[in-house]
Amino acid sequence: MAEDEYFAKIEAEKKARLAADLKAQKDRTALEERKALHWLRCGKCGAVMTTRIFRGVEIEVCPECGAVLLDRGELEALSGRDRSGFFEALSGLFGRESP
Numbered sequence: 001m002a003e004d005e006y007f008a009k010i011e012a013e014k015k016a017r018l019a020a021d022l023k024a025q026k027d028r029t030a031l032e033e034r035k036a037l038h039w040l041r042c043g044k045c046g047a048v049m050t051t052r053i054f055r056g057v058e059i060e061v062c063p064e065c066g067a068v069l070l071d072r073g074e075l076e077a078l079s080g081r082d083r084s085g086f087f088e089a090l091s092g093l094f095g096r097e098s099p
């Protein structure tokens, strides 16, 4: 019957929307959990990074293994203050045009 088909279609659409909302919520939760777990943790050894000032820019340094974490803004700031071209070349690793 056309009416039954109509309501079945509406119901199926409602279920699909609900499933999509649930998936989006799960994805957001997973992202938040991952962020909380890794926030300012060393990507090599998992220690909590400490903030240091290097050439006037705050960067994260691992007190355990010495790894350095630079985000894009920090790298760009260092690039602007560096005459050797090293940080500018490093910026290229992020797939962005150098300033």
Ligand SMILES: [Zn+2]
Residues within 6 Å of the ligand: 042, 043, 044, 045, 046, 047, 062, 063, 064, 065, 066, 067
């Ligand atoms: Zn480390």
